[in-house]
Amino acid sequence: xxxxxxxxxxxxxxxxxxxxxxxxxxxxxxxxxxxxxxxxxxxxxxxxxxxxxxxxxxxxxxxxxxxxxxxxxxxxxxxxxxxxxxxxxxxxxxxxxxxxxxxxxxxxxxxxxxxxxxxxxxxxxxxxxxxxxxxxxxxxxxxxxxxxxxxxxxxxxxxxxxxxxxxxxxxxxxxxxxxxxxxxxxxxxxxxxxxxxxxxxxxxxxxxxxxxxxxxxxxxxxxxxxxxxxxxxxxxxxxxxxx
Amino acid sequence: xxxxxxxxxxxxxxxxxxxxxxxxxxxxxxxxxxxxxxxxxxxxxxxxxxxxxxxxxxxxxxxxxxxxxxxxxxxxxxxxxxxxxxxxxxxxxxxxxxxxxxxxxxxxxxxxxxxxxxxxxxxxxxxxxxxxxxxxxxxxxxxxxxxxxxxxxxxxxxxxxxxxxxxxxxxxxxxxxxxxxxxxxxxxxxxxxxxxxxxxxxxxxxxxxxxxxxxxxxxx
Numbered sequence: 001x002x003x004x005x006x007x008x009x010x011x012x013x014x015x016x017x018x019x020x021x022x023x024x025x026x027x028x029x030x031x032x033x034x035x036x037x038x039x040x041x042x043x044x045x046x047x048x049x050x051x052x053x054x055x056x057x058x059x060x061x062x063x064x065x066x067x068x069x070x071x072x073x074x075x076x077x078x079x080x081x082x083x084x085x086x087x088x089x090x091x092x093x094x095x096x097x098x099x100x101x102x103x104x105x106x107x108x109x110x111x112x113x114x115x116x117x118x119x120x121x122x123x124x125x126x127x128x129x130x131x132x133x134x135x136x137x138x139x140x141x142x143x144x145x146x147x148x149x150x151x152x153x154x155x156x157x158x159x160x161x162x163x164x165x166x167x168x169x170x171x172x173x174x175x176x177x178x179x180x181x182x183x184x185x186x187x188x189x190x191x192x193x194x195x196x197x198x199x200x201x202x203x204x205x206x207x208x209x210x211x212x213x214x215x216x217x218x219x220x221x222x223x224x225x226x227x228x229x230x231x232x233x234x235x236x237x238x239x240x241x242x243x
Numbered sequence: 244x245x246x247x248x249x250x251x252x253x254x255x256x257x258x259x260x261x262x263x264x265x266x267x268x269x270x271x272x273x274x275x276x277x278x279x280x281x282x283x284x285x286x287x288x289x290x291x292x293x294x295x296x297x298x299x300x301x302x303x304x305x306x307x308x309x310x311x312x313x314x315x316x317x318x319x320x321x322x323x324x325x326x327x328x329x330x331x332x333x334x335x336x337x338x339x340x341x342x343x344x345x346x347x348x349x350x351x352x353x354x355x356x357x358x359x360x361x362x363x364x365x366x367x368x369x370x371x372x373x374x375x376x377x378x379x380x381x382x383x384x385x386x387x388x389x390x391x392x393x394x395x396x397x398x399x400x401x402x403x404x405x406x407x408x409x410x411x412x413x414x415x416x417x418x419x420x421x422x423x424x425x426x427x428x429x430x431x432x433x434x435x436x437x438x439x440x441x442x443x444x445x446x447x448x449x450x451x452x453x454x455x456x457x458x459x460x461x462x463x
Contacts, residue, residue, distance in 0.1 A: 002401055020401040027404050030422035034263045097423045098402040104425045105253050105362040110300040125297050127252075151293035179296070186291040 001053040008210045009139045010242020011169040016139050021207050025055040031093050035109040036086030046083045049074060051201045088158030089123055091207060092197040100131045122153035122179050136211045141241055146213060149190040153179045158199040165200045169210055172196040176212060177229050184224040192217050192240060215241045253362050255301050260358035260426060264344045265333050271308065278302040336450050338457040340364035345449055351433040353415065355449040359425050369405060371456045372421045376407035415448050
């Protein structure tokens with residue numbers, strides 16, 4: 001199944017459409033079985049049931065045997081949050097490998113089974129300094145000179161609708177703020193940098209990669225040192241591009 | 244010549260692969276080498292670098308693993324009282340750059356989950372797997388068609404999977420799938436009327452799959 005792929009500066013900046021990303025049953029199933037926080041054994045089949053990927057259509061036909069999809073079995077069921085959570089977590093790793101060109105050793109899944117901070121650790125740490133800006137080059141602000149941190153935090157979400165995806169990106173940004181507040185004193189150069197990957201898997205399906213970069217890193221560091229991860233939204237808007 | 248320098252964090256990443264495969268001893272070994280002691284009460288307070296976040300996650304996973312291991316020991320004792328022996332150690336197979344576990348999941352069904360233990364082999368792994376997947380019809384025992392198994396269209400623009408899939412005919416009949424992240428899952432079905440008389444009948448077939456993806460193997 002090809003899914004529209006958009007990149008975005010911050011979580012409110014303009015978006016730019018890239019070539020689509022292929023999110024098939026096998027890719028999501030396998031990536032999620034590694035990076036998903038929930039123990040789900042047949043992730044690929046769940047994914048196909050939840051989003052209807054067209055996987056069946058790709059199978060070699062057998063005359064007289066119907067292409068019957070079990071989607072309507074969901075009529076009496078609720079989508080399991082663990083499964084959708086796993087789908088969300090897997091998309092970032094796939095994006096990193098295919099779209100950013102990361103090596104296997106550049107993608108570390110670090111989300112813990114239990115949160116070890118008040119808010120959760122990022123889903124991933126990715127070694128991106130050598131591959132950025134990559135597809136994001138066209139959306140960087142004019143004159144912006146990035147000193148990409150070697151390792152950057154990456155959050156990954158899957159939601160059903162446009163509105164819930166937007167809300168998820170905002171939640172993800174707060175999780176990045178937690179990470180930045182941890183390193184505001186010891187590694188201030190890393191503050192303000194991160195990526196949020198969101199996958200809207202119903203309606204107009206879309207993967208969106210939102211690049212977080214600081215517009216005023218010094219001010220953001222100061223705010224984080226003063227307020228920790230409670231720093232207010234307006235303050236964040238003042239310090240980050242596209243927020 | 245580019246010389247691959249293994250990063251310290253490789254151990255963490257390989258450990259997550261080992262945990263995925265259920266290769267628990269190797270997982271534990273790697274994380275013991277990479278992470279600080281897992282019994283520090285407030286690990287997050289010690290975070291000073293981005294690498295510390297990864298290291299701390301390793302320590303936390305190790306601690307959670309030890310808890311699970313403790314739970315399993317109690318189960319083993321309960322089974323032992325009934326005269327049944329169970330273990331948390333799967334069949335482990337290994338070639339030069341890869342390790343894998345083989346699990347029995349049904350009377351006749353087996354699954355191997357394999358991964359790179361040397362990340363510098365990444366490009367070779369994918370190129371050898373692609374060659375396996377492309378060699379359809381050229382050999383009797385390898386009849387692949389990646390799109391049949393992974394549903395992938397290779398036509399048109401877009402970001403396609405780096406992985407591939409193929410099948411190995413024989414007994415056991417095996418379907419192999421390599422993912423974007425270099426994780427390999429091979430599902431085998433024993434198709435003879437009677438079950439195998441020894442483990443090698445199963446493991447050898449899976450080791451040949453790994454061998455076809457590794458260096459200096461007889462299965463090229």
